[in-house]
Amino acid sequence: MTTRDAPSERTRWTIHGERPVDENPHIRLSIAHVELPNGVQFDQYVIRIPRCVMTAVLDDAGENILLIWRHRFIIDQWDWEVPGGYADPGEDPAAAAAREVEEETGWRPKNLEFALSFQPMIGSADAPQDLYIARGADLVGEPHTDEAEAVRWVPLHEAQQLIASGKILGAATIMGVLQAITARAAAPPHTA
CATH class of the missing domain: 3.90.79.10 (Nucleoside Triphosphate Pyrophosphohydrolase)
Incomplete structure (x- = not known):
């Protein structure tokens, strides 16, 4: 088994925008348009919940x-x-x-x-x-x-x-x- 260093910042995903679908005091549901480092793009549902x-x-x-x-x-x-x-x-x-x-x-x-x-x-x-x-x-x-x-x-x-x-x-x-x-x-x- 080999050990690799942590990937550099250049391998981060790019978010091209996030649009809300629904929101209340306990949850925010949105869709983010994401691009991977290799150029592949897709939409991802994102849930945000307070602490x-x-x-x-x-x-x-x-x-x-x-x-x-x-x-x-x-x-x-x-x-x-x-x-x-x-x-x-x-x-x-x-x-x-x-x-x-x-x-x-x-x-x-x-x-x-x-x-x-x-x-x-x-x-x-x-x-x-x-x-x-x-x-x-x-x-x-x-x-x-x-x-x-x-x-x-x-x-x-x-x-x-x-x-x-x-x-x-x-x-x-x-x-x-x-x-x-x-x-x-x-x-x-x-x-x-």
Whole structure:
């Protein structure tokens, strides 16, 4: 196997224009006219979505993760997810992450830390996603109506099995569970 240097800037695609198809506060759909470095041209649908924030909330011991059970009509499937949603324009992403947890679960996260940013559909969409990890949470109320069918603290080993069985499908939730498992494995053992 050979290693190659990163391609130079001359190999970038050229965008000859982008025209909107539809737009609202949560999504912009457009068609971009693209030219490859070899001269081939085509039209590409482009989706642009505002920043979303998700939080993997662990209990104080780091053994359980807070998940919500939702039906996602787009794929017509129920799945377990970490809480999350859109950051409002100008809103601090960490504050948005904490707000979403509380709205969707009734739990207020403690010790919120930024974990990573990712793009879940980088070939078709600009949809920045931030994942936070919270260690500990206080029950402060009930979830907002229609946010989740159920809210549950799930043992991390069970959450890993839910990924394997297709009961956890969302990229942020999968990354949150795996981040939590990795952090737990790297932590020094508890002494009583």
